[in-house]
Amino acid sequence: MRRAIPLLITGIVGAVFVVQYFVPHYPFNMMSNWFSDWFAIVGACAIVLGALNLMKISIQKVIKRRADWGYAAVIVASFLLITIIGLAEGGDFRDPGTKFDWLYKFVYTPLSSTMFALLAFFVASASYRAFRARNFEATLLLLAAFFVMLGRVPVGYTITEFMPVEYRLSDLASWIMSFPQAAGQRAIMIGIGLGIVSTSLRVILGIERTYLGGD
Amino acid sequence: MSIRAKELLVLGLIAVFSLIFYVGKVSGWKAVQFSTTVSIIVILLIVLSLVWILIKTIRGSLIERRIVFLYVGIAVALPLFMSLSQKIPISPEVKAVYDSIGELPAGSKVLVSFDYDPPSAPELQPMAEAFLYYCFVRDLKVIMIGLWPQGPQQANLAIEEVFEHEDIKPKNLKYGIDYVNLGYQAGNEFVIQRLGSDIKAMFPSDYRGKPYDEIPLVKNVKNFSNIDYCFNLSSGFVGTREWVQIAVDRFGVKLGAGNTAVQAPQMYPFMRAGQLIGLLGGMSGAAEFEYLTEWTGKGTKYMLSQSFAHMIVVAFIIIGNVAFFRSGRKSRLDR
Amino acid sequence: MEHFALWIGGFLTLGIISFLYKDNPWYKLSEAIYVGISAGYWFVSLFWDNFYGKFWIGVFPPDRVNDAGELVSTGRPDYWLIIGGVLGLMMLMRLLPKIGWISRWALAFIVGATAGLWLINYFSSFIMVQIQNTVIPLFGENYGASSHVIVGNIVVAVGTFAGLVYFYFSKEHKGTFGATARVGIFFLMITFGASFGYTVMSRMSLLIGRIDFLFGDWLGMIK
Numbered sequence: 217m218r219r220a221i222p223l224l225i226t227g228i229v230g231a232v233f234v235v236q237y238f239v240p241h242y243p244f245n246m247m248s249n250w251f252s253d254w255f256a257i258v259g260a261c262a263i264v265l266g267a268l269n270l271m272k273i274s275i276q277k278v279i280k281r282r283a284d285w286g287y288a289a290v291i292v293a294s295f296l297l298i299t300i301i302g303l304a305e306g307g308d309f310r311d312p313g314t315k316f317d318w319l320y321k322f323v324y325t326p327l328s329s330t331m332f333a334l335l336a337f338f339v340a341s342a343s344y345r346a347f348r349a350r351n352f353e354a355t356l357l358l359l360a361a362f363f364v365m366l367g368r369v370p371v372g373y374t375i376t377e378f379m380p381v382e383y384r385l386s387d388l389a390s391w392i393m394s395f396p397q398a399a400g401q402r403a404i405m406i407g408i409g410l411g412i413v414s415t416s417l418r419v420i421l422g423i424e425r426t427y428l429g430g431d
Numbered sequence: 432m433s434i435r436a437k438e439l440l441v442l443g444l445i446a447v448f449s450l451i452f453y454v455g456k457v458s459g460w461k462a463v464q465f466s467t468t469v470s471i472i473v474i475l476l477i478v479l480s481l482v483w484i485l486i487k488t489i490r491g492s493l494i495e496r497r498i499v500f501l502y503v504g505i506a507v508a509l510p511l512f513m514s515l516s517q518k519i520p521i522s523p524e525v526k527a528v529y530d531s532i533g534e535l536p537a538g539s540k541v542l543v544s545f546d547y548d549p550p551s552a553p554e555l556q557p558m559a560e561a562f563l564y565y566c567f568v569r570d571l572k573v574i575m576i577g578l579w580p581q582g583p584q585q586a587n588l589a590i591e592e593v594f595e596h597e598d599i600k601p602k603n604l605k606y607g608i609d610y611v612n613l614g615y616q617a618g619n620e621f622v623i624q625r626l627g628s629d630i631k632a633m634f635p636s637d638y639r640g641k642p643y644d645e646i647p648l649v650k651n652v653k654n655f656s657n658i659d660y661c662f663n664l665s666s667g668f669v670g671t672r673e674w675v676q677i678a679v680d681r682f683g684v685k686l687g688a689g690n691t692a693v694q695a696p697q698m699y700p701f702m703r704a705g706q707l708i709g710l711l712g713g714m715s716g717a718a719e720f721e722y723l724t725e726w727t728g729k730g731t732k733y734m735l736s737q738s739f740a741h742m743i744v745v746a747f748i749i750i751g752n753v754a755f756f757r758s759g760r761k762s763r764l765d766r
Numbered sequence: 767m768e769h770f771a772l773w774i775g776g777f778l779t780l781g782i783i784s785f786l787y788k789d790n791p792w793y794k795l796s797e798a799i800y801v802g803i804s805a806g807y808w809f810v811s812l813f814w815d816n817f818y819g820k821f822w823i824g825v826f827p828p829d830r831v832n833d834a835g836e837l838v839s840t841g842r843p844d845y846w847l848i849i850g851g852v853l854g855l856m857m858l859m860r861l862l863p864k865i866g867w868i869s870r871w872a873l874a875f876i877v878g879a880t881a882g883l884w885l886i887n888y889f890s891s892f893i894m895v896q897i898q899n900t901v902i903p904l905f906g907e908n909y910g911a912s913s914h915v916i917v918g919n920i921v922v923a924v925g926t927f928a929g930l931v932y933f934y935f936s937k938e939h940k941g942t943f944g945a946t947a948r949v950g951i952f953f954l955m956i957t958f959g960a961s962f963g964y965t966v967m968s969r970m971s972l973l974i975g976r977i978d979f980l981f982g983d984w985l986g987m988i989k
Contacts (some may be wrong), residue, residue: 218867222874229875233882236682245628252625253632253820254850255879256618258872260816261854263617265869267805268861287798294802295809302810307640307770309612309814310584312591316810320584322771323778324807325549327800329976330782332550336740336973337786339474339966341496344747348755353955358748361960365745365966368715369518371738377518382914386520392960394523395921398699402896403950404930405700409892409973416885419877427877428870449776449985457769500786507970509979511988553975554968580811615815620883635823635841637813642830642841676887680895692968696961703922704899706891710813716970733974737893740970747788 223422230420271295298324358399364389463512470513481746488754499747506743510735517735524717527547528687529565532660537570539659540652544674545575545582545598551691552585557717557730558689559589559664565724567609572648574658576634576668577615578622585639586612587748596726607637607646614638619669621676627655627682655682664692671698675706688757689716727752776984779976821847821854900926927954 236244277288302309302316309316349355366372367389376384418424484494493523498640536710547555566573575586631643644650661684665671671688678684692713701707711720714737717730827841859865904919911933918924932950939947982988
């Protein structure tokens with residue numbers, strides 16, 4: 217029962233979404249619209265589940281005074297601060313000038329942006345230490361990277377401006393992106409597509425059950 | 432001096448430095464700008480220091496990673512003080528977006544989906560601003576949505592910036608008539624799927640809570656068939672790929688896109704197949720589009736730093752490989 | 767307030783950047799604030815846009831006063847959304863260990879919906895359209911295409927085919943098959959090299975944005 221009903225739900229919902237492509241009329245269009253609306257709500261709850269789980273773990277850490285419990289307290293305090301402010305602001309919480317908007321611009325944005333900006337340093341350091349032309353394939357990878365890195369910025373155009381139009385770095389970079397790179401991407405895409413189609417079919421038919429976890 | 436003391440000293444220096452320049456800014460100090468001569472001297476010094484690093488690396492000692500970090504920081508920061516200009520070549524995929532918008536008659540409805548968050552803003556926000564500016568200059572009607580929760584706020588920031596422009600202010604654009612922000616909706620590709628049948632079902636009100644039917648711009652817009660053009664700004668999932676799969680392949684929508692540079696290479700097969708009209712890829716795409724639309728934005732401002740950063744990365748890769756080949760040759764000679 | 771805001775932004779930005787030196791309390795504090803604020807941001811957005819904006823207003827559409835001053839109803843109630851609400855509540859039951867198993871029903875709904883949509887979407891966009899665009903006249907109609915286009919078409923066709931041959935691992939890569947797979951690897955290396963180049967561009971762009979904030983918006987050193 218605990219596994220049979222979820223498998224039935226997966227099969228029916230998946231089948232409706234497949235059939236509605238071929239029969240976009242009553243009742244399949246109506247059912248797929250319902251399911252799309254429900255997905256929006258369930259998807260939101262899945263994300264909220266993650267946030268609440270984080271709070272549960274952090275609060276337990278604070279109560280039991282585990283290692284770094286102080287930082288867990290900061291996590292909880294930050295969460296409560298923005299949640300209370302956001303809920304109190306009402307539906308206009310995003311409007312410029314609100315306290316929520318202030319937190320978004322001056323706390324959330326600097327933190328999230330800088331976290332990802334750190335990657336710039338690590339990519340340069342990793343390139344210096346590990347990116348070696350050990351064989352023909354690696355050399356090809358390196359050369360493609362060089363052409364694209366220099367061709368996609370104005371300096372690539374500047375240093376090869378004297379050359380005929382289609383041989384400038386910027387044009388070579390465009391050609392690499394539009395042809396050989398696109399070919400490789402296309403091969404990867406077709407492979408991914410085949411994998412997803414077969415996995416989706418297995419999920420809908422109930423052959424693939426790992427998402428249900430153990431009992 | 433102990434390491435701890437040195438660390439605290441550096442922290443103190445950073446605090447003092449910040450305070451001095453902040454007070455200076457408030458007092459009205461002018462921005463620092465290197466002349467062309469100073470810029471060239473700075474560039475030469477950087478090149479010479481890279482030669483020194485090359486020599487050190489060839490001699491067998493890889494420099495510490497914090498030195499590499501320092502060079503990256505220098506390569507990114509110093510060009511922002513320089514006044515060198517560069518010509519920006521236009522790529523065909525950016526021109527395609529520009530031309531496709533140019534073909535739309537005045538009054539056409541353009542759906543812009545803001546599917547990104549602040550980390551991707553340096554690349555995508557300049558695109559958003561240039562795109563909205565171009566739409567308003569051409570008297571197109573803009574409907575903004577977000578499939579990422581931060582999207583509607585990024586849309587508001589772009590609108591604020593664009594409305595300051597001297598070409599836009601006289602137009603006296605009205606919210607709800609010339610543009611609207613319908614907000615965010617969870618559901619990823621299911622939202623796009625639903626927009627194909629009923630936009631109001633997914634966005635029953637705008638981001639402020641005003642009911643859909645009370646907004647003049649959208650009250651007669653039922654689904655994609657009433658939309659003339661879609662533009663998607665994307666930095667991951669859910670993004671351009673899903674828009675192509677559903678909006679284009681299923682509902683036949685005309686789609687242009689702006690993507691972060693990480694994602695842009697994956698869009699080229701879609702462009703070749705005609706699923707995507709054109710693509711603004713990364714900050715260079717933003718700078719090219721700013722040039723075409725004559726919008727003065729951050730994309731163009733940042734391109735000198737981008738050029739320097741790329742050259743530094745290329746230089747470090749070359750240095751590492753020169754040392755690698757020399758050490759390989761040396762070990763073969765020794766044998 | 768703007769002064770305070772800029773100093774907060776600067777403090778938090780430098781806190782994260784301090785990680786480049788080494789892991790330290792300043793970084794850990796900034797990271798903890800980031801985690802809490804992110805979770806709270808998503809919670810608030812989903813509450814107003816989704817739970818209230820879609821579910822509550824959908825099931826209990828309020829009466830409003832329109833611009834003309836008349837009391838109007840915003841629409842008919844959509845009671846089917848209640849099923850979505852129930853599924854959502856089931857999902858949240860995962861937080862309670864004793865009845866957490868019921869979240870599998872909601873999870874099954876999500877997995878089934880995604881599988882159903884992806885099956886056709888990926889088949890159409892990633893396989894059919896891409897193959898259709900590869901199997902095209904390489905020389906144009908009546909050999910009318912320019913040399914630039916012909917070379918490009920050949921490169922794409924050969925590269926796609928060779929790349930697919932490489933991914934076929936059910937047969938040993940030997941002889942002609944192996945040589946074709948090797949050509950496929952070459953194209954894939956060009957793809958990965960181009961992706962690396964674009965990744966460097968993307969990461970550097972993010973850093974440029976932050977440096978512009980520090981030296982421009984915060985310290986006023988840049989125009």
